[in-house]
Amino acid sequence: MTAASSTHPALRIRKAAVLGAGVMGAQIAAHLTNAGVETVLFDLPAKEGPKSGIALKAIANLAKLSPAPLADKNFAAAIIPANYDEDMAQLKDVDLVIEAIAERMDWKLDLYKKIAPHLSKTAILASNTSGLSINGLAEALPEEMRHRFTGVHFFNPPRYMHLVELIPTRLTDPAVIAGLEAFLVTTVGKGVVIAKDTPNFIGNRIGVFSMLSAMYHTDQFKLGFDTVDALTGPALGRPKSATYRTADVVGLDTMAHVIKTMADTLPDDPWHQYFKAPVWLQGLIDQGALGQKTGAGFYRKLGKDIVVLDPAAKDYRASEQKPSDEVAAILAIKDPAEKFGKLRASSDPQAQFLWASFRDLFHYTAYHLADIADTARDVDFAIRWGYGWKLGPFETWQAAGWQQIAGWIDEDITAGKAMSKAPLPAWVTDGRKGVHGKDGSYSAGANVDKPRSRHTVYQRQLFPDPLIGEKFDQGTTVWENNGVRLWTLGDDGVGILSFKTKMNTVNDFVLDGVQHAIKLAEEKLKAVVIWQTGEPFSAGADLKGALSLLKEGRIADFEKMVENFQRTSMAIKCSLVPVVAAVRGMAFGGGCEFQMHSARTVAALESYIGLVEAGVGLLPAGGGLHELAVRAAKANPGDPFEELKKVFETVAMAKVSASAFEAKNLGLLRDSDVVVFNAYELLYVAKKVASSLAESGYRPPLPARAIPVAGDVGTATFKASLANLQAGYFASEHDVDIATRIADTLCGGVIERGSTVDEEWLLALERKHFVELAQTEKTQARIAHTMTTGKPLRN
Incomplete structure (x- = not known):
């Protein structure tokens, strides 16, 4: 920027x-x-x-x-x-x-x-x-x-x-x-x-070089392609596709074309001799094995297995490579300086591969900084945003101890171990601690540190993507407990409520905290935004706590927890100051229910929203089904069943939206909810929305006391459609039991079609079915399985 x-x-x-x-x-x-x-x-x-x-x-x-x-x-x-x-x-x-x-x-x-x-x-x-x-x-x-x-x-x-x-x-x-x-x-x-107008600009110039250097060192250290991918993926804070899988996804012909562009347009680059497709890459292209689009490249699928190319045998073999024990232990070290020191000192070929790949990437990036980018910030963001790395090359180097690494690179250049003899630029070894600091990021062309862009568009990013060591104003705490923090940023009177749990899950501290924070906001603030400092918005209820209550047979306590969950959702809905949910990433289960009860949701485009409880053998009981029933009655008082048809499948099949727009189609977001395309602008927009609701004299919805429901006829109609699923083995008996209870709650229980009920009636139905399901053996097995494997169990 x-x-x-x-x-x-x-x-x-x-x-x-x-x-x-x-x-x-x-x-x-x-x-x-x-x-x-x-x-x-x-x-x-x-x-x-x-x-x-x-x-x-x-x-x-x-x-x-x-x-x-x-x-x-x-x-x-x-x-x-x-x-x-x-x-x-x-x-x-x-x-x-x-x-x-x-x-x-x-x-x-x-x-x-x-x-x-x-x-x-x-x-x-x-x-x-x-x-x-x-x-x-x-x-x-x-x-x-x-x-x-x-x-x-x-x-x-x-x-x-x-x-x-x-x-x-x-x-x-x-x-x-x-x-x-x-x-x-x-x-x-x-x-x-x-970017400057140089071949391949910034992202591909550095990203492709990084892949070329990994390919060159694969050969030097005689490693398998799958071993290299095991070393250069999430273990380094990079995408799962790592090096060779990425090449397969991009297309080996495209990869070769980009390499050729570098060879043709960069004749004077000191690394020019490496700008060519390795023999085995060219061999695959000649055979028409271009990666994912042709079904084979470095990898191919054989039945259910993925096999990897073995260039020596000119055939594919089973892929199972993991880092060696020594390298796995080094990669697990938290301190980057110690980690790099151990990689360089190790005689394990995998460790030597990693050190050599980083050394040549750092060397290349520093050498070319002045001619390809205005600042080091542009290089790091280009690689993070374009290649999905957690840290850019300069950030990685700075974290590992700038001068120590620079000294080691210099030693390797002198010893002829580096890919190029080109000297490191003088600025690298001028005693600096790195390229990012309090005055901005280093510009090699201008030989100064430059601050972030002052373009007005960036004033909308209250918490931009931070570079290593960058700190932003964390606001002023109004109140906090072990579950949440209520704070303000600036003096606009809008409180920000953030969770403190792992994955922003909901436990007792969060439930009590949200309720208390809303009471405080009603006294001291004009609006509240629920916003998390990172993704996800919330992965839902903390299942661990719930399961231990069930295992100990503490059903009364379990029921109290469910009641407290509903009370929290209703506190959000009935708050005298508008509560706006700012959602990005996952909003599952209770997280989805909280945003459903807010005065308005502002959702980032990439929001994956779902009432996923059926997947763990439960039904939504944080007020989610009650809210869907209320909305259906409001949309079509004459026949709420028509509206319920749209959402029943969403809940019974635990569907998750693949975007904020899809969440609107699924009935999990309202038409009036706002979609924001840049997740870094989410808080800014949510605060503006909250503020405008407050300024327009916001009042919470009046309690609904006469909600027309679809009744037992509605439940029977849903049940008939479930019979077909069960007959076709698409649903187990337990799935049908869960879905029937979802239908019963949405339709208002065993009463006549067209009867009216109040909100408490619907909430009580939700609780009853939730607590009964939670006590079944099959549901407890599903919860335990999801907690240990992260995957749903069909039983």
């Missing part, structure tokens, strides 16, 4: 066009559509069938991709298919054009000439290239368009990868970059890094 003027006119983008309906182009179009931007997807005219057939096929294919590019599959209908023969007029009212065709300079330049006459005088044109020269591309444009042209590089898959690199040319208007940065951060929800 580079500094930008602190005020700029907002960039209003009503409509966008994406040129190129390949995998990347179609997914960028999908994510713009997720963000509510009307998007036209262009491709070449089809030879047969409808002229826009290529784009139509790409849009249809979005539904088949996993992970899903669309946050709601119904959004596919909003993408407009187009072709270059008939639809150029569609470009006249487009505010942003993203070109995403194949990485061929000549093809891109041709296309720009074709579209230029059809674009408005203010339209911004951006090329989603992963490495071609942006200045080179700009030269093909008419002069009056060059100031509105830039590189924009999304990472795959665009919906989920946080990174977007923005690459201005020498002539790009800074206001265009500032406007586009704000649009990408807030509307599209991305982490923007401004």
Whole structure:
């Protein structure tokens, strides 16, 4: 993130066009559509069938991709298919054009000439290239368009990868970059890094080098591909796909293409001799084994097993490699300085591999910092957000003791052990403790530390993604106990309520804490936001405590706990000051119920919300079923059953939304709930929503005393549909018992259809069924199994 003027006119983008309906182009179009931007997807005219057939096929294919590019599959209908023969007029009212065709300079330049006459005088044109020269591309444009042209590089898959690199040319208007940065951060929800126009920019320049260095050292230390993946995945704070699995997912042909781009465009790079596909990588490509898309690469599936390539035997073998005992013990060391010292000193080839890979990555990144990025911050964020590492290369080095590591790298360069003889830049060994500090992050080009960007868009991030050692204002504590902390940030009168438990689960301290915090808020504050300092929002009730009460036969205490849970949900709902839930990540069980009872939920796009109790043999009893019954009656007082049909399956099958929009479809979020695309803006938006509710004279809903219910007829109808599931072996007897109790609670119990009940009646039904289920052997087995394995048990 580079500094930008602190005020700029907002960039209003009503409509966008994406040129190129390949995998990347179609997914960028999908994510713009997720963000509510009307998007036209262009491709070449089809030879047969409808002229826009290529784009139509790409849009249809979005539904088949996993992970899903669309946050709601119904959004596919909003993408407009187009072709270059008939639809150029569609470009006249487009505010942003993203070109995403194949990485061929000549093809891109041709296309720009074709579209230029059809674009408005203010339209911004951006090329989603992963490495071609942006200045080179700009030269093909008419002069009056060059100031509105830039590189924009999304990472795959665009919906989920946080990174977007923005690459201005020498002539790009800074206001265009500032406007586009704000649009990408807030509307599209991305982490923007401004990159220099150098081959592969920042993310792929460093990320691909890291993979090349791992591949080179795989050979040097004679390790198996699966061993390397066991060493370079979560053990190092990196994704499960590690090195070779990542290559398989990306596609070995794509990988080879990126390596070739580096070889062709970086002839003077001191590491140039390594910019070539290793023999075994080329061998796989020649055989057409391109990774996941062809079913075989470094790995392939054999029946239920995954087998790995053994280059010596030129065949696949069983994959079971784990780190050696010595290396596993070193990787478990908490202190990074001690860990790196032990890796370097060890004679175990796996330890030597890890030290050598880090050494060459650090060496390469420091050497190139000045020419590829404005600051070390941009490099670390590019790798974290684009490759999913917990710490970037500079952060890792700084954590391990900057000068000690620098000395070791120097020794290895002198001894001829490093991949390149290039010296470390002088700034590395100037006595510094690292590149990130209180004054900002080091800029090798300017030889100063630069603070974070002052662009106004970042004022919306009250707690941005922190770099190593970065501390943000933790606010002022109003009150806390062992379960929660109520605090304020600034003087807006909005309290923030955060849980202190692991995974933000709900135990007695949390239940009592929430109730007490709301009482205090009613006295001292104007609103409350429930927000967690990290993901998830809440993994639900603390099952361990519940199971021990059951095992000890303390049923009365167990029932009290359930009652207290309901009391907490109702305290949220009936609070005299608005309580807003700010959800990101998982909101399961009780976490889902808390947000259902809030005055409003503000949910990050990537919110995975579900009443999952059926999976552990229970039903929602923190007021969740009661709330669904109340909502159904409100939506359709004449026939609440019609509304209940939509949510019964959601609860009985323990469905979890794959996005905030899907949670609305499942009936777990309300239409009035707000969806935010950038999770770092969640607290800011939730505080504004809470504040505006308070300012508009908020009152809690009046207690519902005459709720029309679907009654025993409704329950019988649900039960009939369950019989079919059981007959087809899709549901066990216990599943049917759970689902029948869910139906009974939603429908208001054994009373006539159309009868009216109050909220307490529904809450009592919920408790009764929950406590009875909890005492069954099968439910206790399910709870115990989930706690030990993390997976549901079907019994």
